Each structure stands twice: as structure tokens, then as C-alpha cells.
Amino acid sequence: MLTFQQKIHILESFPQLERRDVSLGRVNFHYEGSIYDKKTVGYHLHPNGNGFIYAGRLDRSDVNDKGFVNIRDFTESELRQLVQQSIDSLSGLSASYSGSPVPGTGAAAISGDTSGLGIQAAISGENSSEELWLDPEGTSLLLKPADDLWYVYAGSAIEMVFETREEAEEYLREEGFAP
Structure with missing residues (x-):
């Protein structure tokens, strides 16, 4: 115990x-x-x-x-x-989600929509323009394009906005995240 x-x-x-x-x-x-x-x-x-x-x-x-x-x-x-x-x-992930067999590395609080559909699309790869990024501690961010900009979401909050995908990816890597 x-x-x-x-x-x-x-x-x-x-x-x-x-x-x-x-x-x-x-x-x-x-x-x-x-x-x-x-x-x-x-x-x-x-x-x-x-x-x-x-x-x-x-x-x-x-x-x-x-x-x-x-x-x-x-x-x-x-x-x-x-x-x-x-x-x-x-976070809106289904109870049957099994994308994280290692405890502490799951996708949590990553979507800007409250339905959880964006999360499921990012995890399943249904929309290749959205990407789930994780750090070694299991914190998750969602990289998502909209209106010619690239948004980084932490939960339902926008953490950062970039003009190009390259800038967004550079920021995420500098912060210790990987796709």
C-alpha cells in the first residue's frame, strides 16, 4: 500500500x-x-x-x-x-481510449471545442492538419489551423497564435513538445 x-x-x-x-x-x-x-x-x-x-x-x-x-x-x-x-x-476522450498505454502520458485537455470532436480527430488522424503534441510529462497541446493562422490550444484556451506552421512547430519543440 x-x-x-x-x-x-x-x-x-x-x-x-x-x-x-x-x-x-x-x-x-x-x-x-x-x-x-x-x-x-x-x-x-x-x-x-x-x-x-x-x-x-x-x-x-x-x-x-x-x-x-x-x-x-x-x-x-x-x-x-x-x-x-x-x-x-x-477531457471528452472516450472511456475506451487506449492511445496511451504508459500511465501519465495520455492526451488531456487539448481541444478548443467542448464536444471533444476535435480531440478525436487529432488522435485518430481524421484531419491531418490538426496535430496532438505531447511533452515528456504527458501534457498535451493541440496545433490547429484556422483563418490562415496556426493556433496552439491548451485545453479550451488558446496558448499561442502563429502566422506559419513552421513558427508554431518551432515554438512547440522549444517548449519540449513532440508530435
Whole structure:
């Protein structure tokens, strides 16, 4: 069983999550990039070892009536995988998305549209002009052309705008991202 500090460290390793200390020494982690009303990924992580990860949009048998899975006895790899799946599901990616077998490297919060269709097109290659770029920590950005410009999206927010694809790619590479 992982210690409280190990669980906290794992969730803090996901840059998309925001830590929020709550009552009785418990800690929550929120994903502000969620396209749904639900933003809590980590819920009531407690020094006694208890804690929950949101899995309400995943196909799992161990989900409670509020959509959470108890992570008390999870291994590090199980916890990392579930957290990434939770983030992906709140980003609009389908629960069956399997494009990221390595925990912590999934596509999360990358689309400028709230339907998630842009994400699916980027992942499946349906629109070759849109590209998903990842850094070594698993942070995702979407490179997308529109109106003779190239937009870099971080979640639903525009991070940067460039006049040429080459300028956009140079920026992404300098920031440590790769297609």
C-alpha cells in the first residue's frame, strides 16, 4: 500500500491537476480543464491511506454510487493509470481510449471545442492538419489551423497564435513538445 505522501506525490506529478487542501487533513485534486461540471479527480486523500479517484465516466465495476474508486490498496502504476484515465474521460476522450498505454502520458485537455470532436480527430488522424503534441510529462497541446493562422490550444484556451506552421512547430519543440 502506498503512503499518503506517495499518493499525493503521484497526483502532484500530473500538471493538469490543482491541489486543494480540505478539512481533517484531507486533500482533493481538481482538473479545471474538464468539459463537464465534474472537476474533482482526486477526492479526500487522507493520511490514513484512504482516498478516491473519479471514474464515473469509465467502464469499471469498482465505482461507487458517486462515481469514485477507492484507491487505498492501489499500486503506483495502478494509481497513475487510473488518474490519467480520469483526466482523459473529463477531457471528452472516450472511456475506451487506449492511445496511451504508459500511465501519465495520455492526451488531456487539448481541444478548443467542448464536444471533444476535435480531440478525436487529432488522435485518430481524421484531419491531418490538426496535430496532438505531447511533452515528456504527458501534457498535451493541440496545433490547429484556422483563418490562415496556426493556433496552439491548451485545453479550451488558446496558448499561442502563429502566422506559419513552421513558427508554431518551432515554438512547440522549444517548449519540449513532440508530435
